[in-house]
Amino acid sequence: MKMLRQFISLGTCNVSATGIRHGxxxxxxxxxxxxxxxxxxxxxxxxxxxxxxxQHGKFEILQQKPVTNKPFAKDLFLGxxxxxxLVYPEISDxxxxxxxxxxxxHIERYFTESLDSKSIDINAEISEDVMNHLGxxxxxxxxxxxxxxxxxxxxxxYARLAEITALDGSIAVTLAAHQAIGLKGILIAGNExxxxxxxxxxxxxxxxxxxxxxxxxxxxxxxSIQTRAVPSEDGKTFHLTGGKIWISNGGIADIxxxxxxxxxxxxxxxxxxxxxxxxxxxxFGGVTSGKPEDKLGIRGSNTCEVHFDNTPxxxxxxxxxxxxxxxxxxxILNSGRFSMGxxxxxxxxxxxGLTTEHAISRMQFGSKLCEFKLIKxxxxxMAVTTYAxxxxxxxxxxxxxxxxxxxxxxxxxxxxIFSSEGCWMCVNECLQVLGGQGFMKSNPYExxxxxxxxxxxxxxxxxxxxxxxxxxxxxxxxQELKELVGKLRDPLNNPRLVFLQLWNRLSGKVREKPKxxxxxxxxxxxxxxxxxxxxxxCTLQFQRMVEIILQRxxxxxxxxxxxxxxxxxxxxxxxxxxxxxxxxxRAYCLGLRNADHELLLTKAFCHEANAxxxxxxxxxxxxxxxxxxxxxxxIAETMFQxxxxxxxxxxxxxx
Amino acid sequence: MSALRVLVGCKRVIDYAVRVRVKPDKTGVFTDGVKxxxxxFDEIAMEExxxxxEKKLASEIIVVSCGPIQxxxxxxxxxxxxxxxxxxVQVDGKEYEGLQPFHVSKILxxxxxxxxxxxxxxxxxxxxxxxxQTGQMTAAILDWPxxxxxxxxxxxxxxxxxxxxIDGGLENIKVKLPAVVTxxxxxxxxxYATLPNIMKAKKKPLTTKKPSDYAVDISPRxxxxxxxxxxxxxxxxxxESVEQLVQKLRxxxxxxx
Numbered sequence: 020m021k022m023l024r025q026f027i028s029l030g031t032c033n034v035s036a037t038g039i040r041h042g043x044x045x046x047x048x049x050x051x052x053x054x055x056x057x058x059x060x061x062x063x064x065x066x067x068x069x070x071x072x073x074q075h076g077k078f079e080i081l082q083q084k085p086v087t088n089k090p091f092a093k094d095l096f097l098g099x100x101x102x103x104x105l106v107y108p109e110i111s112d113x114x115x116x117x118x119x120x121x122x123x124x125h126i127e128r129y130f131t132e133s134l135d136s137k138s139i140d141i142n143a144e145i146s147e148d149v150m151n152h153l154g155x156x157x158x159x160x161x162x163x164x165x166x167x168x169x170x171x172x173x174x175x176x177y178a179r180l181a182e183i184t185a186l187d188g189s190i191a192v193t194l195a196a197h198q199a200i201g202l203k204g205i206l207i208a209g210n211e212x213x214x215x216x217x218x219x220x221x222x223x224x225x226x227x228x229x230x231x232x233x234x235x236x237x238x239x240x241x242x243s244i245q246t247r248a249v250p251s252e253d254g255k256t257f258h259l260t261g262g263k264i265w266i267s268n269g270g271i272a273d274i275x276x277x278x279x280x281x282x283x284x285x286x287x288x289x290x291x292x293x294x295x296x297x298x299x300x301x302x303f304g305g306v307t308s309g310k311p312e313d314k315l316g317i318r319g320s321n322t323c324e325v326h327f328d329n330t331p332x333x334x335x336x337x338x339x340x341x342x343x344x345x346x347x348x349x350x351i352l353n354s355g356r357f358s359m360g361x362x363x364x365x366x367x368x369x370x371x372g373l374t375t376e377h378a379i380s381r382m383q384f385g386s387k388l389c390e391f392k393l394i395k396x397x398x399x400x401m402a403v404t405t406y407a408x409x410x411x412x413x414x415x416x417x418x419x420x421x422x423x424x425x426x427x428x429x430x431x432x433x434x435x436i437f438s439s440e441g442c443w444m445c446v447n448e449c450l451q452v453l454g455g456q457g458f459m460k461s462n463p464y465e466x467x468x469x470x471x472x473x474x475x476x477x478x479x480x481x482x483x484x485x486x487x488x489x490x491x492x493x494x495x496x497x498q499e500l501k502e503l504v505g506k507l508r509d510p511l512n513n514p515r516l517v518f519l520q521l522w523n524r525l526s527g528k529v530r531e532k533p534k535x536x537x538x539x540x541x542x543x544x545x546x547x548x549x550x551x552x553x554x555x556x557c558t559l560q561f562q563r564m565v566e567i568i569l570q571r572x573x574x575x576x577x578x579x580x581x582x583x584x585x586x587x588x589x590x591x592x593x594x595x596x597x598x599x600x601x602x603x604x605r606a607y608c609l610g611l612r613n614a615d616h617e618l619l620l621t622k623a624f625c626h627e628a629n630a631x632x633x634x635x636x637x638x639x640x641x642x643x644x645x646x647x648x649x650x651x652x653x654i655a656e657t658m659f660q661x662x663x664x665x666x667x668x669x670x671x672x673x674x
Numbered sequence: 675m676s677a678l679r680v681l682v683g684c685k686r687v688i689d690y691a692v693r694v695r696v697k698p699d700k701t702g703v704f705t706d707g708v709k710x711x712x713x714x715f716d717e718i719a720m721e722e723x724x725x726x727x728e729k730k731l732a733s734e735i736i737v738v739s740c741g742p743i744q745x746x747x748x749x750x751x752x753x754x755x756x757x758x759x760x761x762x763v764q765v766d767g768k769e770y771e772g773l774q775p776f777h778v779s780k781i782l783x784x785x786x787x788x789x790x791x792x793x794x795x796x797x798x799x800x801x802x803x804x805x806x807q808t809g810q811m812t813a814a815i816l817d818w819p820x821x822x823x824x825x826x827x828x829x830x831x832x833x834x835x836x837x838x839x840i841d842g843g844l845e846n847i848k849v850k851l852p853a854v855v856t857x858x859x860x861x862x863x864x865x866y867a868t869l870p871n872i873m874k875a876k877k878k879p880l881t882t883k884k885p886s887d888y889a890v891d892i893s894p895r896x897x898x899x900x901x902x903x904x905x906x907x908x909x910x911x912x913x914e915s916v917e918q919l920v921q922k923l924r925x926x927x928x929x930x931x
Contacts, residue, residue: 117747118876121754124711125867133866157869170869612707 084423091418092429092488095593096496096586098562100555105542107410107601108417110175119176126156126183136187139319140466143311145189153224158184158194160222162206167218174357174416181358182365188470189319191362196267196320197221199355200478201228204276204296207354208339208347213298217274229272231263231299231325232348239483241278241294241348246327248279248295250334257281257337259297259305259330269323270308275299276351277327278344293342297332305330316469353428356478357419360412360434363442363474367405367449370467371398374449377456388452397448403627404441406620410598411437429491432484433591439474439481446471482584489586493576496565507570533559543604546618550625554596557632561589564639571642581648585635592628599624677733678792678829678851680723682757683782684739685713686748687802700900702771712748714864715797717755718857721864722827723795724756731829734758736789740778742766746880753875754867760880761785765892772894777885779811784888786816791852793834798823798856809856819849823858 091101110116129152139145153159161177163169172180185191202221205213220226237243246261259279263269277299280292299306309324339347375398378388388394411434419425450457450464457464475481497504506513537558539551568586572579603621606614638646657665688694689709696703712720726732737752739745740763749760763781765773786794794816799806813820821827825844826837838845839858867875885892913919923929 114876117750118872121747121750121867122869122872125751125754125872126869129866152866155868156866161869165873170873 086423090426093495096492096565100537102542105601107605130186139189143318145319159224163222168222174419178358178361178416181362185362185365188317192317192320197228200230203351204338226273228274229268231275231277246279248281257332259327263325266325269325270321294344295341296338296344296347298336356431356435357415360408360438363438364409367445370449374452401445403623407595407624408438410602414598436481442471485584485587489583504569544607553625553629589632679734680732680793681736681791682719682723683796684716684752685800686745687713713800717864719795721862750875753878754872762882775805775807777892780890782812783815794854796856813854820854821849822856824855825860
């Protein structure tokens with residue numbers, strides 16, 4: 020307990036006794052993460068065990084970031100739960116937080132007072148004035164380091180600003196296409212010269228960036244692109260030829276990150292086409308863009324075709340290595356997704372605010388709308404979804420900020436899936452509360468609904484991302500479970516093991532409540548014990564299910580998309596529960612305003628998530644013959660054979 | 675005359691968009707957890723000072739705010755807009771509740787003298803208490819000329835030409851510097867602080883002072899008896915005919931019978 024007193028005297032947190040506890044756990048979190056890097060097992064149980072502080076009483080450790088984290092979501096597939104993730108991250112520096120709040124306040128003012136989002140939508144264009152102003156505000160260089168003229172925001176701060184910029188879908192997408200993907204390649208794979216040359220003008224918005232990957236025949240399957248880059252004989256120039264479609268900012272960008280195939284000779288002498296990333300300036304020549312696409316939503320953002328006709332690109336504009344482009348493309352996309360959670364939450368908080376005002380004032384049948392239970396339920400469910408979305412987004416951003424090279428692509432994908440779908444659902448519900456008024460263009464609901472639709476499609480469709488989540492998790496688990504699964508799939512040589520597994524399953528042990536061994540409830544406020552128990556139980560059930568699925572399908576699991584989807588959905592709910600519980604516990608310990616409301620939101624979410632998880636578990640346990648999957652497949656096959664709806668018209672007779 | 679040293683007052687008030695709620699004990703309004711921002715008239719004052727500096731008419735802009743620690747956020751905003759340095763005169767809790775233009779003007783006058791400023795620009799009033807007194811009182815204490823409700827300000831060789839908004843219309847006056855100017859709504863449109871400037875503002879100097887540093891006694895001179903919501907508008911009545919209307923007005927004693 021010596022450490023405890025030191026923590027208190029350091030004044031990490033002087034709000035209340037429980038607040039101090041939270042502060043301490045946060046410090047421990049950082050320390051234990053650090054320890055994991057050096058290979059020492061984490062144990063948050065023994066305070067005395069922690070590394071020493073310097074004589075000044077400050078932790079040296081906090082000065083530099085550890086390299087990478089234990090992959091939380093991937094470990095869930097093994098039933099391993101990194102308890103430190105239950106300690107919700109925060110910005111501990113008061114000044115930094117004040118500065119962030121000030122930024123938020125100023126942009127919020129611009130977005131709510133001066134910006135005419137309605138005409139951006141109608142005119143399908145963001146005016147030059149607005150673009151210039153966004154540039155002056157500094158919104159084009161949010162994550163560009165300060166030495167290159169940007170704001171140098173970390174993931175948490177970027178996510179916070181995204182809440183505001185999301186209030187205009189067209190602007191949000193223009194900004195994201197510019198910096199979350201367009202120039203991200205230069206940030207993560209560019210060399211010093213490339214950074215020096217391109218970042219300063221991109222940071223001010225003088226230059227706009229675009230990300231050119233998608234082609235007519237290559238959507239989700241990014242490795243199949245046809246655009247080619249041919250090196251000149253002296254090797255100093257590549258000539259780029261090919262067409263890209265649906266490029267956000269394609270018509271207004273000055274700098275493009277372009278992916279093209281280069282024919283290279285591999286080490287074994289074989290010739291191969293490999294994806295390579297290039298930084299292409301519009302004025303290199305041979306770059307043309309089509310007319311802006313007319314879209315359902317985010318209408319003001321510029322989307323068009325971009326063609327490269329023998330465009331000469333100097334070899335020094337290759338991003339990373341020749342042939343290393345696919346990995347760069349995936350890294351760019353993986354690193355940008357986390358902020359969609361806070362964007363979605365930003366939109367929903369605004370719309371829920373507008374909708375509550377309507378519900379409080381609108382009278383029908385002699386009562387206000389807000390007195391009807393059907394309406395109340397809608398609001399409560401929206402709040403629960405928004406809370407989970409926000410909690411996941413800031414948990415993910417918080418962990419990203421703790422490490423040099425964070426491993427969070429699975430978490431980011433989960434945030435994207437959950438928040439894009441939650442956003443669509445909740446905007447739809449807000450519109451429903453307004454009824455006919457919501458359907459009219461004079462209100463912003465229909466615009467937000469149209470704008471939200473793209474979230475489920477771009478930056479990786481939710482279907483692809485679901486497969487990514489479960490396959491990445493299974494791959495991680497498979498490496499560790501290789502031996503077990505191998506033996507189980509070979510019953511003749513391992514009769515005893517297989518028999519025991521079978522016995523366990525037949526005797527119902529798998530179906531029973533697993534024994535809780537992780538003691539997650541010790542990490543959070545006692546009032547959340549039931550929720551941590553649910554989380555733990557589901558995690559352990561999940562682990563068993565992963566073993567069963569691997570045993571059932573082995574390497575062929577890749578084909579079982581419906582089962583993969585269910586595993587992903589379970590994993591998303593587990594992660595969302597973790598985020599909600601951690602956040603609510605922090606809020607309650609610190610005594611934030613309406614902290615008891617947060618507890619209720621978390622309780623409601625865990626209940627919903629548990630119900631979904633159990634449904635998915637049942638379907639997985641039953642297998643495709645019982646759970647309707649086979650029936651669906653048969654129906655679909657008939658439809659494709661008939662090229663459409665195959666049932667005869669109800670009025671058909673055959674006599 | 676060389677470029678001016680300008681002092682700008684920046685009060686932290688409840689944001690204009692917030693619906694103000696009166697405390698149940700009627701001692702004031704709720705301020706905890708309520709969004710605050712810079713008094714809009716002070717923003718106009720700030721903008722005017724920055725424009726002077728951009729035209730090289732002003733050499734330094736000092737911003738000042740009296741109140742609790744959160745006023746530093748308001749001052750940071752002013753610095754982000756373009757102020758050079760800030761002075762925070764910290765007044766907390768109960769004392770702040772009793773702080774009146776009478777006290778603030780004394781503090782401002784002291785700072786104006788200490789910092790040897792040539793021009794003091796203040797909002798014509800704050801949107802929370804709507805006193806509309808601080809500028810006038812400060813001018814009186816300093817014995818400087820005052821140009822209140824300014825709608826246009828021009829610097830003219832050691833004096834100011836100010837277009838004032840008055841009840842009957844507009845008035846042109848000329849005052850000698852040093853002077854106190856209070857801003858009206860139409861003087862200018864304040865700029866948005868940009869994010870890079872917000873970050874740079876963190877490095878600009880901000881000094882914290884106490885009223886006693888300026889030898890100003892801030893004991894309250896008046897007592898707030900009660901703060902109440904404006905009366906709720908009562909529902910109207912429909913009448914069938916002009917006769918009935920006249921009768922009702924007569925009954926209510928609103929027209930002479």
